[in-house]
Amino acid sequence: MKRAFTFPGQGSQAVGMGKDLADAFPEARAVFEEVDEALGQNLSAIMFEGPDDVLRLTENAQPALMAASVAVVRVLASKGISLSEHAAYVAGHSLGEYSALCAAGTFSLADTARLLKTRGQAMQKAVPVGHGAMAALIGLDLEAAREVATEAGQGDVCEVANDNAPGQVVISGATPAIERALDIAKAKGAKRALLLPVSAPFHCSLMQPASEAMAQALSEVDMQAPSVPLIANVTASSLTDPDEIRQSLVRQVTGVVRWTESIEWLTGEGGVTHLAELGTGKVLSGLAKRINADATTAAIGTSADIDAFVAQLSA
Template sequence: MTSRTGSAGGPGTPSGCLAMFPGQGSQRPGMAGHLLDTHPAARGLFARADEILDLPLSRICATGDAGELGRTEITQPAIATTGLAVWEVLREAGYRPAATAGHSLGEYPALVAAGVLSLESALQLVRLRGRLMGEVAREVPGAMAAVLGLPADKVLAACEGAEGAGLVQVANYNEPLQTVISGHAGAVQEAGRAALDAGADRVVPLDVSAPFHCSLMRAVEEEFTEALAARPFADPVLPVISSVTGTYVRSGEEARELLRRQLTGPVRWVEVLRTSERHPVNAYTEIGPGRVLSGLARRTLGDVRVRSTGDARRLSAFVGALEPGRQPAPAAS
């Protein structure tokens, strides 16, 4: 399952590997401390990010507390920068994936990795995105919840049945039996009750500051669209699977339009993973903090090779597996 040569990767890169960048919710205090302590490539990336945003992301991602890191306008550039710092470490070690994808916010570092966006453009767009989403959160009593153990079509029906309580829509198709809903707080609660009545195992309220990926975000769409129009988008040099459509991004202009649609549309992660199977992809690497996407890949695709890189041990093991002449270690998610 590995390739020492060829277009799919450099020495030790798993053949047909999908590079997956996580989104909001994967952050944790200290998530980049090991990167900054150990890897010059990561320190260089963070230094550039600090300068671009005039924000002490290096400090926040190494020693900031949960309260500071949990502010949406900070969370989003922090996660994107941490993912790109890991990407730089892996790329320097010879990692060459067959394709890339990002879950919601993660689509921005995925587009940087694919040559569509510059680091500067991606970080400035992400910071604006976080600020605008935070504004919606302060003005609208919104909520999100994960519905577990119920097929997506029944979750959609529960949302439609709760329309009398306000707006509630599907925000994330994360895995076949995990679907996230978003909207007005009362409507999300009503849809959650309907989902439990329809056979859901659990409905878990999410600790987020805004109702992401629903029509309530339309209030900030115009300003964000103007910001997207002001940034250059190049055609991908590496295949990118969009979380908006679940299919490949064909051009820079399409990538720009998809980021606009991403504000109010659902994340189609199940379709991303199904598309990756047809690439073909037979290995998955989560690039950045946390192990959320590793779990989604396993539960959606079954017995597949998955690696995460969210801590010093896992990252070191994967970098070691990329060295010429080394046999890759067993997957450690």
């Protein structure tokens, strides 16, 4: 059995996230306290109690999701389940890549929290609210989604942002182009084409100012080689060199999240049979089953999930 740990991205956040862990485990409480201190903000109160509109702000959702994921990692470690011994690889969806790298020891927890706060603020500032949008195209393959984006562009930015799973591709760009793409996608046979409730057009060339901000921020933090290889969003291949990881994180801000290819690599060349999603929600577990129906998945985000996972490994 070969296992990879995966880490969720934006959209998985929910009010109450992490509270069960904080109530049950001192290791989880310590993670939330350290993140609060690093940010000079009571982020854990927003995670546990809301309000939802404040939690959904990009600059809050990103470090919050990371904190919840790392809390799971730390609790598992306290039970003798270390990442380096039980995972052959790590991978994370968009901001989840930072969670993965923190879990694997590339970044300290405090640095990861500050990087994600910077990333969230920079992504929000890159495009004025209302000028950018994202849409999910359901039922179209990647090539068809690219054709939709090209046809809808008409001089505006319109690009593939996330290749999440077969038949689930997200596009991103200028609002008029994304709105045009909805009708074009339906004409090309999409089952559904819908705008996403996001505040900025992530993972497209409009994010170039944010990419530059992250290049600066990443140049100023200490980075170690991860304890297990990272399967990077922009390459869908294994990385261990800190300089290459830094470059991939900068490219990731404007680049495509190649999640389908990443899971295909893990379950193919990587030899992974079991995918454990650490943190809030079950989005990645659902995507993994769509990408490879033979993969065994588990979502580990609550104290009950942790107990079940520990019991399974001990059996």
